Amino acid sequence: MRILYVITRSDVMGGASVHLLDLASGVQEAGHEVLIVVGGHGIFIERAKERRLTCVSVNNLVRPLSIISDFRCYLELKRIVSAWKPDLIHAHSSKAGIIGRLVAKALSIPCVFTAHGWAFTEGVSASRRFLYRWIERSVANLANKIITVSNYDRSLALRSGVGNADLIVTIHNGMPSVEENSAHKAPSEITRLIMVARFDAPKDHAFLVCALSSLTRNDWTMEFVGDGPTMPQVKQLVTDLNLEDKIFFPGACSDVFDRLSRSDVFCLISNWEGLPLTVLEAMRSGLPVIASGVGGVPEAVEQQKTGFLVAKHDHDGLVSALSTLIGSRELRSDMGIKGKSRFFSDFTFELMLQRTITVYSEVTKV
Structure with missing residues (x-):
């Protein structure tokens, strides 16, 4: 054919x-x-x-x-x-x-x-x-x-x-499928959050930054992988909120799999979606997911089983989900394992x- x-x-x-x-x-x-x-x-x-x-x-x-x-x-x-x-x-x-x-x-x-x-x-x-x-x-x-x-x-x-x-x-x-990374994740008291997405509609990096600024705990870092037209505004927001030592912008990267392997929680905050591949990549890597419950995302992420689905523009709900996963290594591990199993059965x-x-x-x- x-x-x-x-x-x-x-x-x-x-x-x-x-x-x-x-x-x-x-x-x-x-x-x-x-x-x-x-x-x-x-x-x-x-x-x-x-x-x-x-x-x-x-x-x-x-x-x-x-x-x-x-x-x-x-x-x-x-x-x-x-x-x-x-x-x-x-x-x-x-x-x-x-x-x-x-x-x-x-x-x-x-x-x-x-x-x-x-x-x-x-x-x-x-x-x-x-x-x-x-x-x-x-x-x-x-x-x-x-x-x-x-x-x-x-x-x-x-x-x-x-x-x-x-x-x-x-x-x-x-x-x-990808070859498993044989290197074990180094234990850390810091929870490493990551979002892999282009800085452009429909993604809402700024909303996630504002939620991170509302956390009462400090044991986390955030990595925004990607580039795009809205990146300067998001960087300025991070500066305005004095979060430069917590939030990092490596740009578009070719080593996304390795970065996911080194992370603890995957985030994807959006105003609308189809079925984002980055969520599936995160599940494949055994990461719990915090994502906006829009479009087809709920068909991949099971609420409170493989991650947390947050309503669009729900600031308090996003802060709560972030705080919950940052605060529990056991919950992160359990959700990550279930998400990985779901990936291999359905995606x-x-x-x-x-x-x-x-x-x-x-x-x-x-």
């Missing part, structure tokens, strides 16, 4: 980008031919080459809505698809999902679209929700199948009139790959 993937952005490595690279690698290793089309020239292309994946850049595939750029992108993608002649197009991210489905329909090629969290989800501005809900309703049936990464997103689509129950299927995100890459290839076979009749 020849499968053409399309995704909007090459300049950042978000969850959708990591998901697509993992998926394309797995599909290629399973014996299928793969081509990835992406907008621009950025780090995504470098990562694709490292995995020996063929990647083509298109200049007019950009994130903002633009009638001229979007039409040019449609023509450019149509030329690429016509030349390569895939058996299936699998589109990821909102803009690529729209244009990819239009091209697939025009060329009578089966198409799958994965929604990594809807652009009309709760937490997004009302005007944006209205616009993207209308767009997604209009193009939903151009796909042979829509994959959502959480049951939350599937239910949201159906409630919003996007597609129907037969069209939309949930396939939870999965992460590849492995192999499970996700198998389910996705089954969808490919259904829509192509192969």
Whole structure:
């Protein structure tokens, strides 16, 4: 089978980008031919080459809505698809999902679209929700199948009139297994907290900083791994709250697994989510999770079993969860063990790959 993937952005490595690279690698290793089309020239292309994946850049595939750029992108993608002649197009991210489905329909090629969290989800501005809900309703049936990464997103689509129950299927995100770190974590009286996330919407680093500043205890440190446009404001907030000796900003790192292995608690505070891969990475590493109970997060994190789910903008609830886990090594260990077990039963890459290839076979009749 020849499968053409399309995704909007090459300049950042978000969850959708990591998901697509993992998926394309797995599909290629399973014996299928793969081509990835992406907008621009950025780090995504470098990562694709490292995995020996063929990647083509298109200049007019950009994130903002633009009638001229979007039409040019449609023509450019149509030329690429016509030349390569895939058996299936699998589109990821909102803009690529729209244009990819239009091209697939025009060329009578089966198409799958994965929604990594809807652009009309709760937490997004009302005007944006209205616009993207209308767009997604209009193009939903151009796909042979829509994959959502959480049951939350599937239910949201159906409630919003996007597609129907037969069209939309949930396939939870999965992460590849990694070789266990043989080095034992050095015992410490300091609880090491970590959040791995881009400094940009929908993440809310500032809210977490404010909660940390309200803790009555001092036996903790916080590491924010990632970069992005809101980092300067968060750094300034840390300075204003006199927390420079407690909160650290290593930037975007290539050793995330090792950093998770050295940590004690994983945090992810967000205004909206699909099903974040970083939560699954943390569970894979045996960490208890404190996360906002938004989107598909509650489908991974079991409340008071593998971590704590905190309501959006619940300052006191977040402070309480932080204090509870910082104060109990035994609870951290118990939740981490249960979270790791849940990862290996429900969120492995192999499970996700198998389910996705089954969808490919259904829509192509192969």
